[in-house]
Amino acid sequence: MKSKPSRGRPREYDPDAALAAALGEFRRRGYTATSLDHLSAATGMARPSLYAAFGNKLEIYRKAVRLYAEQSAERRRSALFDEPSLQKGLDGYFAEIIGVYVPKESDPLGCPILSVISGEAAADPEIGAELATAVGRTDSLFRQRMMLAAEAGEIPAETDVAGLAAMLAALQHSLALRARAGARRPELLELARSHVALALKAAGAGLAEPTPG
Amino acid sequence: MKSKPSRGRPREYDPDAALAAALGEFRRRGYTATSLDHLSAATGMARPSLYAAFGNKLEIYRKAVRLYAEQSAERRRSALFDEPSLQKGLDGYFAEIIGVYVPKESDPLGCPILSVISGEAAADPEIGAELATAVGRTDSLFRQRMMLAAEAGEIPAETDVAGLAAMLAALQHSLALRARAGARRPELLELARSHVALALKAAGAGLAEPTPG
DNA sequence: TTCATTTTGTACCGCTTCGCAAAAAATTAA
């Protein structure tokens, strides 16, 4: 990670801005349908510059996604873990997610990963691995939160933690898909609220006595 | 729908078999990444024949999907509605779904609709409409079944039917995605079982007294 | 000034894409 190579012609683009613009193209068009020319136009970088800076198309996508994930991960984690109430934490988490899946300035675009590379995942092992990693990340996030909830007595200790976590992951998968199919924020927010409420009801949240400590 | 045009050179292909082969290509490669040459090789039909028989790429996909939907719809409907027990009906339905999403002879491929055109849905309005239609079909299927269950007293009459149906649709969306990410049958079957169990628990199934009539 | 270094812009590579025109082949009807 060289910080500032002082020699040579200074670059005219901002790498993070370029990656953000690239991700926008991928989200709108899908992975395969996005060409290097599209990326070149969206970033303002000539194709060779793009290649020199980030690598080939898959690497551009991966770097763009990594940047997006890093930028949004903290907000999600905070919504989920810094809120004492489990229900409020989940509602906040999904509100955050929906805000990304349905950008204010544009049509619903869904998830930059789930909604974009699902079509290519079966044919390209590298893309398949990318998708599997994303799914696994969500699963483990929810499992962590559910285990904490079980320890804190927010849900009964005998709850099927993995099943409950999977049920919440399913909500996320469904939101991504519905956004991709054109659903708007109010519809998705209502869906998330009722799904979370039902999931917590299934877990027996509120029926158990909180354990001290 | 002309049945048997007796005149002219007889066609050498079976239209339904060709569409099934085409759908296989779409499922493996994704919509955009599947070229007419791929379809030509898979069906054994030359590109102009393909074009003359089914139309352009999108029409080929649509016709292939319609054939698939017609062939699998009856099995799903039967699993869901012909089984008196709600839980068994749902378990049978999802077992059926998982059988399609993870074919025995090949790697997991996911849903021929949800997993294949998600990437293109935001850029192409026609494909977006195709995806929205598929999502809506699943929603209405589950809503019908839940309303019947409420009427039959299998779940309390005051149940949030739409929310419960959406929760089951979310399971289907999640199964499609997980299959696309490489998940195998046992994992998905276990996931479906626990999701259905939790959903019915949330609905309060079994806690209400069945109403006669 | 001169050189080393880095980014940019032009032009091109071989290959694939979708779509179609036109001819050849295979059949039935007259």
Place this chain on the structure above:
DNA sequence: TTAATTTTTTGCGAAGCGGTACAAAATGAA
């Protein structure tokens, strides 16, 4: 046999694809 009809085959054309070679431009260092 001849004509009419339908499908298959061949081949093309204009455009697009991912990727790269190479020279021009812009900077700091010597």
